[in-house]
Amino acid sequence: MERYILTIDSGTSNTRAVLWDLDRHVVDMEKSGVGVRCTAADGHNGRLKEAVRGCLEELLRRNAASWEQVERVMASGMITADVGLVEVPHVTAPAGLEELSASLAPVLVPDVCPLPIHFIPGVKNRVSGVSLETFEAMDIMRGEEVEACALIDRLGVRGEAVLVLPGSHTKFVCVGADGRITGCLTTITGELLASIMHDTIIADSVKRTFVEADTYRREMVLRGYRAAREVGLSRACFSGRILNQFAVKDHTLIANFILGAALQNDLYALRHSTAIACGPDARVIVAGKSPFREAFADLMEREGCWRSVRSYEPEGGAPLSALGAYLLAEASLAKEAGKKGK
Incomplete structure (x- = not known):
């Protein structure tokens, strides 16, 4: 049986x-x-x-x-x-x-x-x-x-690692050398993005749409990330509206810019929070759905603060949970x- x-x-x-x-x-x-x-x-x-x-x-x-x-x-x-x-x-x-x-x-x-x-x-x-x-x-x-x-x-996974699990609430899970979870760090970036894209003045600039797998544009994500790093999330988001009115008419590119700006907050938290402590020898594994997975991997690789950055793409079948x-x-x-x- x-x-x-x-x-x-x-x-x-x-x-x-x-x-x-x-x-x-x-x-x-x-x-x-x-x-x-x-x-x-x-x-x-x-x-x-x-x-x-x-x-x-x-x-x-x-x-x-x-x-x-x-x-x-x-x-x-x-x-x-x-x-x-x-x-x-x-x-x-x-x-x-x-x-x-x-x-x-x-x-x-x-x-x-x-x-x-x-x-x-x-x-x-x-x-x-x-x-x-x-x-x-x-x-x-x-x-x-x-x-x-x-x-x-x-x-x-062997050795120190950071697992990135994007979603409505992004989780950064730190894994120790013995393969056990040593702590986690949570942000509400997914919810913030939903509010920015639907309930603020930025909604018109992005046509109330999120970045999809086929509209993901790495260069615009990096530009949004850099803007938020230099002037903060709020100013970077309004800069997306400025871009749309004067330089970039494609709303999908503005959505990519806003995505990068929002994720800058997450990586700042990862480097500065006392919730977890994973050093430069840690390997980063980014899971989750596209385009969050690609965006996190691209940004973290660009930052160069970790030993290596790897994306995990689901192979179908049952979810990780x-x-x-x-x-x-x-x-x-x-x-x-x-x-x-x-």
């Missing part, structure tokens, strides 16, 4: 579930347009529970599988926060597969599935007492820790098997 592992990843807007066999092969995937934002809006997690249950049941139905064939159900992301299904405390860095698997929270949620769901904790920076003097050193993540585990495994959750399922099952063998 075929055996399976189920992984769940719930974010702000979506929930994804993946059905795996025990040889790291993706059997099937299911997605719902319900995330923890619904819990915040509704004041309860009823819709989230229905979405998770629906995804899991659909995967089993579509593949003629039963719950008796499921070895483990794993959950990561904001589903482990107070607006998710079960709130799980963060693990304190440094943390890797061993620490995360040892801190899994198996909880039976009967109106979601008949098996315990193993909730994966997020990771927080090691700061003894957060105060007005130390707050900048603190950072947290939920979901990115499994993406980091997947990248470390898939790319065979699902692979990371699967790796933790493997680790926890192996640990249980080891205990039984003694």
Whole structure:
């Protein structure tokens, strides 16, 4: 009889579930347009529970599988926060597969599935007492820790590294020489860009559109980056409007300029924040979707502050978050098997 592992990843807007066999092969995937934002809006997690249950049941139905064939159900992301299904405390860095698997929270949620769901904790920076003097050193993540585990495994990361995970919130995850997460740094650049592109005077200059993979222009991104480095983000953004009125009529080029200006803030934070400390010997690995991936890689390579810069392009199949959750399922099952063998 075929055996399976189920992984769940719930974010702000979506929930994804993946059905795996025990040889790291993706059997099937299911997605719902319900995330923890619904819990915040509704004041309860009823819709989230229905979405998770629906995804899991659909995967089993579509593949003629039963719950008796499921070895483990794993959950990561904001589903482990107070607006998710079960709130799980963060693990304190440094943390890797061993620490995360040892801190899994198996909880039976009967109106979601008949098996315990193993909730994966997020990771927080090691700061003894957060105060007005130390707050900048603190950072947290939920979901990115499994993406980091997947990248470390898939790319065979050895030695100090910085993992760049762009999105609505960009995460810079620092990895130590032993392959464990030593800390993270978060910015809200994705949200800032959305506001700049849609809700400011710059919206007309970019036609309320973002840079896409086929409209990415490296030179304009670098120009925006340099402008923000010299005069700050606010002035650089207005300079995009000046460019559009007097020199550059193509709105996609202005969007590239604004993208570069916004990302300058991120790289400034990476070099100056006390939240993480990765030196010049660190290797940089940039994941995420295009064009953020290309822009970060181009800018960080141009800066020349790190040992090397590499882009990771997804090969299709399950997202990194699902692979990371699967790796933790493997680790926890192996640990249980080891205990039984003694």
